[in-house]
Amino acid sequence: MSAIHHRQVVLASGNPGKLRELSRILEPIGLELRSQAEFDVPEVEENGLSFVENAIIKARAAAGHCALPAIADDSGLEVDFLNGEPGIHSARYSGGGDAANNARLLKELGDLPEERRTARFQCVLVYMRHPLDPTPLVCQASWEGRILFEPRGDNGFGYDPLFFVPDQGCSSAELPSEVKNRVSHRAKASALLLEALRRR
Numbered sequence: 001m002s003a004i005h006h007r008q009v010v011l012a013s014g015n016p017g018k019l020r021e022l023s024r025i026l027e028p029i030g031l032e033l034r035s036q037a038e039f040d041v042p043e044v045e046e047n048g049l050s051f052v053e054n055a056i057i058k059a060r061a062a063a064g065h066c067a068l069p070a071i072a073d074d075s076g077l078e079v080d081f082l083n084g085e086p087g088i089h090s091a092r093y094s095g096g097g098d099a100a101n102n103a104r105l106l107k108e109l110g111d112l113p114e115e116r117r118t119a120r121f122q123c124v125l126v127y128m129r130h131p132l133d134p135t136p137l138v139c140q141a142s143w144e145g146r147i148l149f150e151p152r153g154d155n156g157f158g159y160d161p162l163f164f165v166p167d168q169g170c171s172s173a174e175l176p177s178e179v180k181n182r183v184s185h186r187a188k189a190s191a192l193l194l195e196a197l198r199r200r
């Protein structure tokens with residue numbers, strides 16, 4: 001068995017959307033992603049001030065609890081008019097779920113014109129071999145778009161229905177998952193991670 005083929009790795013996230021997207025992306029090189037939900041990993045406080053810090057906190061906790069290498073994704077939406085918010089607070093922006101987060105975002109932007117509604121998804125992926133890994137692999141990528149005036153589409157999760165992708169001419173929730181998995185912030189960060197894993 002090679003270093004990469006059929007290697008089990010725990011994904012330090014309980015988010016089924018991320019597990020689905022990352023599993024499809026990483027499966028071709030034989031990484032079998034297991035959700036941390038299977039291992040009852042205790043919730044860890046994401047008290048970092050950046051995506052990188054929070055990804056490392058999550059990966060370290062999962063690797064320690066599961067005794068497996070761990071991948072963590074910390075991601076979020078940066079809106080220029082809101083000085084980068086919701087950013088690292090994307091998942092808990094409204095205190096409610098995805099629909100409430102989207103409603104708050106629409107409210108914050110009000111009738112701001114289209115050309116000022118620029119935003120991007122950011123994704124940081126971290127791979128740690130064990131909780132004391134002194135050289136975690138850290139990969140970062142972004143995806144440019146702008147915030148719509150109302151939700152469009154049913155695919156994906158989170159802010160996808162409000163995220164218009166000019167290159168594709170539709171919202172990211174209107175993209176088939178195969179397309180999103182090729183072009184998204186997470187897809188690009190995953191491609192970087194694959195490259196880094198292969199090199200190592």
Ligand code: IMP
Nearest residue numbers: 073074075076077090091157158159160
């Ligand atoms: P995390 O689980 O702390 O990394 O929070 C990520 C949050 O950012 C998610 O709950 C979503 O609200 C948002 N987000 C990240 N990636 C995406 C995406 O691909 N589509 C839509 N929303 C996303």
